[in-house]
Amino acid sequence: MELPADHSNLLPPSRPMKFTHAPNDLVLDRYTIRRGIGVGGFGEVYFAVSQAGKEVALKRIQRNLEVELRGVSHCLNLKHQNLVSLHDVCRDSDDQAWVVMEYVAGPNLREVLDDAAKANQAEKRNRFRPSKRLPSGMFESQVRHWFAGVSAGVAHLHSAGLVHRDLKPGNLFDDDGIVKVGDYGLSKFISASHRSGHTESIGTFHYMAPEIGRGQYGREIDLYALGVILFEMLTGELPFDGETPQEIIVKHLTDSPDLSRVPEDYRNVISRCLQKDPKKRPRDVAEMLSLVSMDVQQTPVMAEVVRANSDDRPATDAANDLESNEQAPFAQAALGRQEGGTAMVLNSPDSEEPIARAVRNTFADASAWWRALETSPGIKLVLAISAVAILLVNTHWLLPVLSMVGFFYVPYYVLRHVVLQLSEPPSYSPSNDNRSNHSQQLTSAPATPPKRKPTMSKAQVRALLRGGLADRTRLSRAAEWSTSGMTSMIVAGVLLLLSSVIGMRSTPFTPLALAPYVWMALVIWLGAFGLLGIGKFWESTEGEGLVRRLVSASWGACLGLLAFALGHFLMVPMDEGLTRDIDATALPVSFYLETGVPKAAAMMAHFALLFGVLRMWKPVDPLRRVRLSLWAVTVAVVGEWVVHQIVPVPQPAGMLIAGGVIVMTQLSAPWVKSDAIATV
Numbered sequence: 001m002e003l004p005a006d007h008s009n010l011l012p013p014s015r016p017m018k019f020t021h022a023p024n025d026l027v028l029d030r031y032t033i034r035r036g037i038g039v040g041g042f043g044e045v046y047f048a049v050s051q052a053g054k055e056v057a058l059k060r061i062q063r064n065l066e067v068e069l070r071g072v073s074h075c076l077n078l079k080h081q082n083l084v085s086l087h088d089v090c091r092d093s094d095d096q097a098w099v100v101m102e103y104v105a106g107p108n109l110r111e112v113l114d115d116a117a118k119a120n121q122a123e124k125r126n127r128f129r130p131s132k133r134l135p136s137g138m139f140e141s142q143v144r145h146w147f148a149g150v151s152a153g154v155a156h157l158h159s160a161g162l163v164h165r166d167l168k169p170g171n172l173f174d175d176d177g178i179v180k181v182g183d184y185g186l187s188k189f190i191s192a193s194h195r196s197g198h199t200e201s202i203g204t205f206h207y208m209a210p211e212i213g214r215g216q217y218g219r220e221i222d223l224y225a226l227g228v229i230l231f232e233m234l235t236g237e238l239p240f241d242g243e244t245p246q247e248i249i250v251k252h253l254t255d256s257p258d259l260s261r262v263p264e265d266y267r268n269v270i271s272r273c274l275q276k277d278p279k280k281r282p283r284d285v286a287e288m289l290s291l292v293s294m295d296v297q298q299t300p301v302m303a304e305v306v307r308a309n310s311d312d313r314p315a316t317d318a319a320n321d322l323e324s325n326e327q328a329p330f331a332q333a334a335l336g337r338q339e340g341g342t343a344m345v346l347n348s349p350d351s352e353e354p355i356a357r358a359v360r361n362t363f364a365d366a367s368a369w370w371r372a373l374e375t376s377p378g379i380k381l382v383l384a385i386s387a388v389a390i391l392l393v394n395t396h397w398l399l400p401v402l403s404m405v406g407f408f409y410v411p412y413y414v415l416r417h418v419v420l421q422l423s424e425p426p427s428y429s430p431s432n433d434n435r436s437n438h439s440q441q442l443t444s445a446p447a448t449p450p451k452r453k454p455t456m457s458k459a460q461v462r463a464l465l466r467g468g469l470a471d472r473t474r475l476s477r478a479a480e481w482s483t484s485g486m487t488s489m490i491v492a493g494v495l496l497l498l499s500s501v502i503g504m505r506s507t508p509f510t511p512l513a514l515a516p517y518v519w520m521a522l523v524i525w526l527g528a529f530g531l532l533g534i535g536k537f538w539e540s541t542e543g544e545g546l547v548r549r550l551v552s553a554s555w556g557a558c559l560g561l562l563a564f565a566l567g568h569f570l571m572v573p574m575d576e577g578l579t580r581d582i583d584a585t586a587l588p589v590s591f592y593l594e595t596g597v598p599k600a601a602a603m604m605a606h607f608a609l610l611f612g613v614l615r616m617w618k619p620v621d622p623l624r625r626v627r628l629s630l631w632a633v634t635v636a637v638v639g640e641w642v643v644h645q646i647v648p649v650p651q652p653a654g655m656l657i658a659g660g661v662i663v664m665t666q667l668s669a670p671w672v673k674s675d676a677i678a679t680v
């Protein structure tokens, strides 16, 4: 069924808007549809009236998007003149979810911007240009009016512990001179795992802060979007534009905005809001406004902003509690994360652990309930103290129970990671199937997918991926290191088994005969584990670098010492292979015994030299060309043989260790498949 739509100019003429309901349809038993307004990413929006005649806007959420009502009451109870009121979220008899909200008759900022651009064009043609009109075609007073109103609405959301997440001109309305912010909270309540039919319009990406790609949804993302909107209102252009979402994303991550067309007074605020690092942006809306040469006390709206922020709660923290990490459309597009969460380019392996998720959701529910609790601060304090007292009184059984839970949970958690890492190798690479799904999601006409032309060079993609790697938290790096360490331990076990079975096939099985194999497996594992750890610091930048060689050499020296100590402990004969091709009498006495057995110094020098000569950051680099390069293994073995000519160590153990470390490191280190470039 097709209806005329109010905002038809927002869609290409070839795609008429389709609405499920026709005028006069009765929905939710009490609203009569008058007309369809528009179709957005989440569903259709209608203008409707209740039986008593109240005008409302109804948003019909797409059938395949599951609406999570947890915490929605927090949004429903927000009241502010600069926010479009949410009246209700309910289901009809077909279990279809609907959002009932205030109807705003006026235009949205997208339309205002488009009209202003048209007016500007017409004036240019007529060679008439009023002095106050900005390059965008808007008047400066108009820009300030919109910016003030939107800021006030956003400040109120932040003070209530909410982050909008989807600020863009299409979501900002002019209601008879009052600016209203709409669509807040919605993206949060639509479960990411059920958004398979949802296609992000390209417009959405223009306003997305770079950190959204990392699943960060602090209020700084709203300040970033406000900066983009202000830029657009002032210049009529977007600071970061491109033909595809990917191109826009890369610009958000790497480019600086061109502020030359922005009037002087607004450059500072825009440049601060568009900082890549959220910490460098204004702390809150009040600080942002203080950067604009506006008198913040002058208008009632401004006074409201100041008030809202002065009794501001720590919105970022609260919002982060509330915000789940579920939705990262930017991340999905930028880093290849797939619906259903099977493969992602820069995935934290613990992101979807079901028990942790359930606990987090419970805490989110509890904190949302606590915030929504309408009672005096005194009663809240009494409740909080009582809860703490109850916990303290029950520690005698709570602590043992929690310890037991931890006792079983931690090994399960670790095992799950290891299994996931092993069962879905490479953990960093999107599968082909997922990739095709993904391109469908990003394409508005899936029937005839347009030919993709390469919009990014390999260097740009690497920069994008490095950017993502650089911004990961220490905790996620540490978690990944430990997971890689576990994986390498398993690989070491397999190596030990294979090598000992092959090596001891004709000798009797004794602990002494097994010792050299155990020694080698341990040294290989230690070497790889150290390199994996150091690699976590290297992964965010490309490079050769003397520092890297020195760090590798230092780790090589440590490994030599460990190898020596372990050799002694396991009573491994350390002179084998030395006398065969090297004259023991010619060896320096400070490094070798008279029998040719290497001392600790020789082992340290050998591995330091080896690790300093080889480029040890290559096998740990997630962006290496192939996951397991046999060429790298060959180079390591030959390199070891060359080093052996200078500082000999037992052979063939030395060569096996060198090759083994490179194999194990490559197998255990995360890896981005090179053709992920096509996806990104």
Ligand SMILES: Nc1ncnc2c1ncn2[C@@H]1O[C@H](COP(=O)(O)OP(=O)(O)OP(=O)(O)O)[C@@H](O)[C@H]1O
Binding pocket: 007, 010, 037, 038, 039, 040, 041, 042, 043, 044, 045, 057, 059, 084, 101, 102, 103, 104, 105, 108, 166, 170, 171, 182, 183, 201
């Ligand atoms: N409360 C409202 N009153 C009047 N018009 C509205 C209201 N809410 C949305 N609209 C209009 O309905 C149309 C569709 O809105 P919707 O929010 O679904 O889409 P969007 O904002 O373009 O995309 P998305 O939902 O993906 O962010 C837009 O033209 C919007 O201006």
